[in-house]
Amino acid sequence: MTASASTLEAPAATQIAADRDCRNFIAGQWVETGRLFENRNPIDNSLVGQVHEAGRAEVDAAVTAARKALRGPWGKLTLDERCALLHKVADEMMRRHADFVAAELADTGMPLAFASNVNVPRGAANFKVFADLFRNVPTEAFAQDVHHGGKAINYSLRSPRGVIAVVCPWNLPLLLMTWKVGPALACGNTVVVKPSEETPSTATLLGEVMRDVGVPEGVYNVVHGFGPDSAGAFLTEHPGVDGITFTGETGTGEAIMRAAAKGVRPVSFELGGKNPGIVFADADLDAAIEGITRSTFQNTGQVCLGTERVYVERPIFDAFVARLKASAEALVMGPPDRTGVTMGPLISQEHRRKVLGYYEKAKAEGATIVTGGGVPAMGDALDEGSWVEPTIWTGLPDSSAMLREEVFGPCCHIAPFDTIDEVIGRSNATAYGLAATVWTQNLSTAHRMGAELEVGICWINSWFLRDLRTAFGGAKQSGIGREGGVHSLEFYTELKNVCIKL
């Protein structure tokens, strides 16, 4: 984070809860359905606006528009023209930075600095990075000596996969939606986006940007709604969809995979996690405390890459627990426009019930509560919001639900370990395999942890440090495939080999 909330022009909480109705965006047009659901701001549960739920007809219209656009002006653009247009999208997003921040804050209540310095700039960067990358990626060719004499040459060609369904989550709405839309469009595909019902605003606002910069109609479509028996299911089941990319819970991933099986559509998944944070006695303790505090509590613990299991080498365990406790208790909860706020609410009352259910389960299982474990008294209208205390437990066995199930809240369990073999075994003993953060100043320890942890992303002496050229995704039940850099090409293009006998 580069700036505290006080140095940024924050939309006041009342401005955030403006009348912000969200319509579907199909073939370049705003589409109302009259089937409305409420969008509420988790800061104080105030009404942000009404959202028009898309039905089968709207989803079909969106997929049809996306298919038509593939063969229309969009499909006829050169790679350079397409990439130039994506740069214009990114530039227009940054010109409307304040609007995207306000929209993100209205839906999520996240701290202003996090929206302003991370989510919105990354949302724009996701277009530029892939546009620039794909301009310069070679394909392969092989000169062949044919066994019965003569020669041949083989070369490969990439073409867009087609119409991509983008089903995206509510935790980092703009960042995670454009993490998929950026490469999808850079590769020449068209998209139908189904944002989470909790966070419709930024995907809708991006429709204005696409239209204003001249992205042809049907290239970017947005359909609002829920999962089962709603837009999510209608979209992933639609036979006109050529590929599905999804970030969210593993259970939903399984349902989407079942839908994708009909018609054998490929999927790209980033799913759940139960990520370990591992601190060795030789770690830089200040850096480790800062890193684990961020990986546990940033975005109110609602980051798929976040830490929910902390393992600390025994000689420094007590000191580490004391310092992490102090860090958690120093977090400032409040609305985005309040100076110094470092933690917002959970995304919704429903999600808060889930997280508080785990808070109760931890107590029932006999956890020692180091700090937190309940609901903060905000003392004003904020008490209507979805607030929970940052929480640290210890004393539970690895078999406990708290150590196996993803909570997705501002909480972690902390336990001591004695050997590197032990902590590798305990860290890997989970169905998930998304991310890990390891803190050590011993080079061989660092490389061994990187090699032996069963995850897709292993950060050493860092967390959420992102180079968008790298492979990004989860192992085991944390995902299928990798996106990021050239890895996104594998999902967003079809690769063909052409063999010519010379």
Ligand SMILES: O=C(O)C(=O)/C=C/C=C/O
């Ligand atoms: O940083 C990224 O590109 C990304 O995908 C982050 C994912 C976070 C999920 O909660």
